Amino acid sequence: MRTVLIADRGAVAARVLRTLQRMGLRSVVVYSEADRDLPYVRQADEAYCIGPGPAVQSYLNEGALFDVMRRSRAEAVHPGYGFLSENAGFARSVEGAGLTFIGPSPHWIDAMGHKTRARTLMAEHGMPMCRSSDVVGEDPRDIEAAGAAVGYPVLVKPAGGGGGIGMVAAQDATSLVEAVARARALAQRSFGNGDVYLEQLFERPRHIEFQILADRHGNARHLFERDCSVQSVL
Structure with missing residues (x-):
């Protein structure tokens, strides 16, 4: 190469x-x-x-x-x-x-790039999960039903892509439909995929990543954890 x-x-x-x-x-x-x-x-x-x-x-x-x-x-x-x-x-x-x-x-x-499919895979392997929905459609009644099932406040998240782009919080049913529309537009513009879903919102979380690097030859290395809550981009 x-x-x-x-x-x-x-x-x-x-x-x-x-x-x-x-x-x-x-x-x-x-x-x-x-x-x-x-x-x-x-x-x-x-x-x-x-x-x-x-x-x-x-x-x-x-x-x-x-x-x-x-x-x-x-x-x-x-x-x-x-x-x-x-x-x-x-x-x-x-x-x-x-x-x-x-x-x-x-x-x-x-398997992992689409968040709702990734969550399903992790749940099948016994990983603890917060409450969430499947990909939500465009009917306001379906969106509100999904929000009620997850419980407020909720976080609307793109199912594809990453980097925190397109995440929008909703505190109640009144703001949820608009939040879904905003998140969907951001996801479509940023990733070419407008799928969004809902997750339980934790308002004071810590974002901790456990990172594992592997190659096609069967080698793997654990890179320990990283607190992304305090990271900066240089």
Whole structure:
């Protein structure tokens, strides 16, 4: 592997770029018209504009990304996080094109990338769960029924994507339908997937992650826990 395409933007793309440089690998970045002047665009070995500012027309535009893969002769794709990083179809297409997808296999993206499916899988393995709903539809009566079943306050969350994007709190039934509409629009714009669901809202939580890294050869390493409640982005 000599050339890696970074299919993300901003701080994430900059950090991946620095790592590739330390490893002696060639870097290819993509950017929207709104991001053309960001420093990492100039620092990469190659840079390609893939469309206008809105993500759905650029960073979520798979056709544009595959065109850059061909033009740059990239051998691998690093999806960063958000955008297409949790899109199993994109990962399969990358592998189908003969490139390496630097991330989980499509099987595990399918299993874990959609939060309601991931919660079902974890529940089947005995993991303690807070109250939640399935993906909610657009009928206000169904939304209100789901809110009543979970119990207020609730957190409306995108079922796809991550990074905390699109989460909207609702304190009661009066505000829930509007919160669902806002979260759905944010999820569709950010991830190309408007599915949302409801979770019990904890108003003073700690966000603790237990991180395990594994490869395709059966090696695994526990990276201990991280308190994301106090993390900062450098």
